[in-house]
Amino acid sequence: MPDFVDQVVLHIKAGDGGHGCASVHREKFKPLGGPDGGNGGRGGDVIVEVDPNTATLLDYHRRPHRRAENGKQGQGSNRDGANGADVVLSVPDGTVVKDATTGEVLVDLIGAGTRYVLAQGGHGGLGNAALASAKRKAPGFALLGEPGDGLDVMLEMKSVADVALVGFPSAGKSSLIAALSAARPKIADYPFTTLVPNLGVVTAGETVFTVADVPGLIPGASQGKGLGHEFLRHVERCSTLVHVIDCATMEPGRDPVSDFEAIEAELRAYGKLEDRPRLVVLNKSDVPDARDLADIAGPMLQERGLRVFSISAATHEGLKELTYAMGEMVAAARRAAPQPEPTRLVIRPRRLGDAGFAVRRVSENTFQVTGVKPERWIRQTDFTNDEAVGYLADRLERLGVEEELTKAGAKAGAEVVIGSMEDGYIFDWQPTLNAEAVHLGPRGTDSRL
Ligand SMILES: Nc1nc2c(ncn2[C@@H]2O[C@H](COP(=O)(O)OP(=O)(O)OP(=O)(O)O)[C@@H](O)[C@H]2O)c(=O)[nH]1
Numbered sequence: 001m002p003d004f005v006d007q008v009v010l011h012i013k014a015g016d017g018g019h020g021c022a023s024v025h026r027e028k029f030k031p032l033g034g035p036d037g038g039n040g041g042r043g044g045d046v047i048v049e050v051d052p053n054t055a056t057l058l059d060y061h062r063r064p065h066r067r068a069e070n071g072k073q074g075q076g077s078n079r080d081g082a083n084g085a086d087v088v089l090s091v092p093d094g095t096v097v098k099d100a101t102t103g104e105v106l107v108d109l110i111g112a113g114t115r116y117v118l119a120q121g122g123h124g125g126l127g128n129a130a131l132a133s134a135k136r137k138a139p140g141f142a143l144l145g146e147p148g149d150g151l152d153v154m155l156e157m158k159s160v161a162d163v164a165l166v167g168f169p170s171a172g173k174s175s176l177i178a179a180l181s182a183a184r185p186k187i188a189d190y191p192f193t194t195l196v197p198n199l200g201v202v203t204a205g206e207t208v209f210t211v212a213d214v215p216g217l218i219p220g221a222s223q224g225k226g227l228g229h230e231f232l233r234h235v236e237r238c239s240t241l242v243h244v245i246d247c248a249t250m251e252p253g254r255d256p257v258s259d260f261e262a263i264e265a266e267l268r269a270y271g272k273l274e275d276r277p278r279l280v281v282l283n284k285s286d287v288p289d290a291r292d293l294a295d296i297a298g299p300m301l302q303e304r305g306l307r308v309f310s311i312s313a314a315t316h317e318g319l320k321e322l323t324y325a326m327g328e329m330v331a332a333a334r335r336a337a338p339q340p341e342p343t344r345l346v347i348r349p350r351r352l353g354d355a356g357f358a359v360r361r362v363s364e365n366t367f368q369v370t371g372v373k374p375e376r377w378i379r380q381t382d383f384t385n386d387e388a389v390g391y392l393a394d395r396l397e398r399l400g401v402e403e404e405l406t407k408a409g410a411k412a413g414a415e416v417v418i419g420s421m422e423d424g425y426i427f428d429w430q431p432t433l434n435a436e437a438v439h440l441g442p443r444g445t446d447s448r449l
């Protein structure tokens with residue numbers, strides 16, 4: 001079982017709304033009173049929230065199915081059903097939420113406390129007390145609760161740091177973070193010690209910034225060699241790149257300049273990072289041979305316009321200058337692109353055209369009605385109850401559906417589908433729909449066919 005997961009697909013289901021209740025007030029020795037059925041409760045939402053104490057998506061890898069509570073049914077004596085509880089999923093800062101089916105980015109969560117409603121709970125159905133009107137004094141029906149949203153989302157973690165350290169395995173990236181900050185990542189003399197990005201907080205005068213080390217890269221990482229370059233995702237958000245180069249390696253074919261070029265080639269293959277300012281750190285200057293090599297390689301890299309720092313993460317030599325140089329670059333990047341204020345709450349936009357509906361002639365005698373309202377009303381209707389169906393017909397008429405159908409050329413007896421052609425509801429339309437709607441059931445269940 002891995003202990004760090006930075007990408008996961010979640011199956012989300014918001015709570016269904018509770019059904020409304022149809023009930024009539026009764027009291028001993030009193031005639032039947034008015035309707036007193038309560039409303040159904042709202043289904044709970046599924047929400048993601050940035051929690052600075054969450055560092056991995058591991059929990060979601062273990063339990064990828066998350067659902068919020070359903071709303072409770074309404075009851076007699078005007079008792080409304082309780083709302084379903086929301087489910088709040090804590091995610092690390094910098095988590096990107098995508099629609100798992102389309103890959104579309106739904107939201108980029110930055111800043112502690114930022115919340116996003118992934119799936120909205122269904123509305124509760126109205127009880128018959130709420131449905132009573134001058135015209136319909138004692139409704140013998142209630143509305144059904146609406147189903148909650150269901151969807152699959154992909155969570156992707158992208159570390160939020162100002163500076164990213166990149167380099168070969170064992171170059172000393174983790175050692176440098178440990179030397180610059182209070183972070184204590186694992187350090188060892190074998191390659192690929194770092195399997196997850198580590199974050200450290202560094203102070204340079206007025207500027208406080210974060211530094212991340214990413215797992216070591218090797219040539220061919222873009223083709224999946226070593227740990228691959230998938231961890232470069234964590235570099236994407238950094239404003240500044242720092243190359244950490246091992247000047248003490250004995251490996252044949254390696255030297256500071258070609259190491260630098262090899263890492264640059266991997267960054268290019270990954271893309272998206274070309275515009276990031278860079279500086280170069282020649283590490284392990286406490287080793288005499290390494291120092292000699294740094295003295296040769298330094299000017300060669302400077303000729304390319306790079307700022308080069310010769311340091312030792314072990315003895316802390318040269319760290320002060322390096323820290324200030326990183327701080328300056330971070331400050332410059334912040335001035336150039338001020339951080340956007342994090343949005344505290346974003347609700348997933350509902351489908352467009354909330355108020356409207358559309359009528360389409362599908363064939364000579366078939367018409368389709370689509371729209372958020374009519375489709376919701378269908379879901380709220382208990383088709384075993386004639387009164388409920390009559391109420392639906394009233395609502396459709398008031399919205400103007402009947403008029404539009406007439407305009408579109410519908411005649412008595414036309415087949416009207418509300419919703420999608422695959423699983424919408426089919427009606428045998430009578431222009432006086434408000435008086436007698438004939439419900440024939442879901443598509444394919446029409447007994448006359
Ligand atoms: N002599 C010397 N050794 C160093 C210095 N910096 C790091 N090392 C050693 O180099 C080895 C690798 O250091 P790490 O910091 O783990 O290297 P890394 O770049 O994080 O490596 P990966 O996580 O595997 O990519 C360790 O044995 C360190 O003790 C240094 O300045 N001088």
Ligand SMILES: [Mg+2]
Nearest residue numbers: 173174193194
């Ligand atoms: Mg490391």
